[in-house]
Amino acid sequence: MPKMKSHRGACKRFKATASGKIKHERMNGSHNLEKKNRKRSRRLHQATILDSAKEKQIRRMILA
Template sequence: MPKIKTRRAAAKRFTVTGSGEFKRNKAFKSHILEKKSPKRKRNLRKATLVAGADFGRVKNMLPNG
């Protein structure tokens, strides 16, 4: 069997943590920021983990992850 290629778009968006989970950045932080509160924008800066429902999909896109 040949090696499975990594989906490069996914590799740029997700990183693997030490415990094998996937870290991701939050959405809605690129434009239309005037109406969003400072607290909301501050919380959007923080990274979070991929949801359990999406974990399998991300794992398939990153075979070496």
């Protein structure tokens, strides 16, 4: 059976931290920022840790 390939789209969107958690950027932070208030747009530019419900699935995609 051939080797499993990592999902290239997932590799561009998710990164594994040194402690093993999965980090990703928040959605809705790239355009139409004039409609969103300053506090919200600042918060959208911060990276966050992926929740545990999807962590196993994403880890399989990026570390294959």
